Amino acid sequence: MAFDTPNGTRGARQPGRNRFERWANRRMIRHVRRTGTLGHSNLLVLVTTGSKTGAQRRTPVGWFPGGGDTRLIVASASGAARNPSWYFNLAAHPSAARIESAGQHIDVTAAQLHGAERDEAWRLITTQAPAYAKYETITDREIPVIRLTPR
Template sequence: MSTDNSDKQYQPQNLTLRNAEHAERYRATDGAEGHIWNGATCLLLTTTGRKSGQPRETPLIYAQDGDDLVVIASKGGAPKAPNWYENLVVNPEVTVQILAERFSAQAHEVDGEEYTRLWDLAAASWPNYNVYAQRTDRKIPVVVLRRTPAS
């Protein structure tokens, strides 16, 4: 993983809007509240629970790569990947909301040069990813969300 942004220090976060509350406010306001969080852009990702089969909604920081969206399965550098990531490994068909727009997407993990390029893209907008990578021994997954063509 590249450390091009390693000179940027960990930025303290405003935690007043997180997780379920973040998702609820984002959805209720079509992203007017929650799309920008601590200076980063956020989306709502809905996966299918790998055990329950129920929809699971998670607010995530994202970066844009052309028409694709990039999300990082960091979980703040925890030893295990976040549940949303484990869910999309089992079922990569997801729903995304950005502001008021909702659409279906296909998720896939990247590696190699694409991993490094997209990690750097995401870390440019959220330098804390580099700090999270230093907290864990696992390779933090980089996931691309590609819009599913309308049928």
């Protein structure tokens, strides 16, 4: 499926923009690569290929079971008006992604969910993590849900 969610016109501040947040993300990435969790949350390190630079980019993201061996991730950006950078990287290179978690490295293919499939996944996600429902009220864009399938 196409990665076709446009940016919105209103929303929260884009996370990860200041020095402290970048430092915290680096620490979180090291922790997630070792343990796969942070508190009670399932986290993974999403490794994408930069859409403009071609450089590898690592981002910690929460994940939810997607059925079978797939995982669902949400491009919420904490309710920001713009989709997160990793969304555009996946759009440019959906078959060049990898996830790292708890000592494992898994090559994955990314696909954005649409229609009824996205709505069902969104219900599942907001039931398990109600904070995501709040993000939807902060921004005017539809928050993309991405399925990661091992290759």
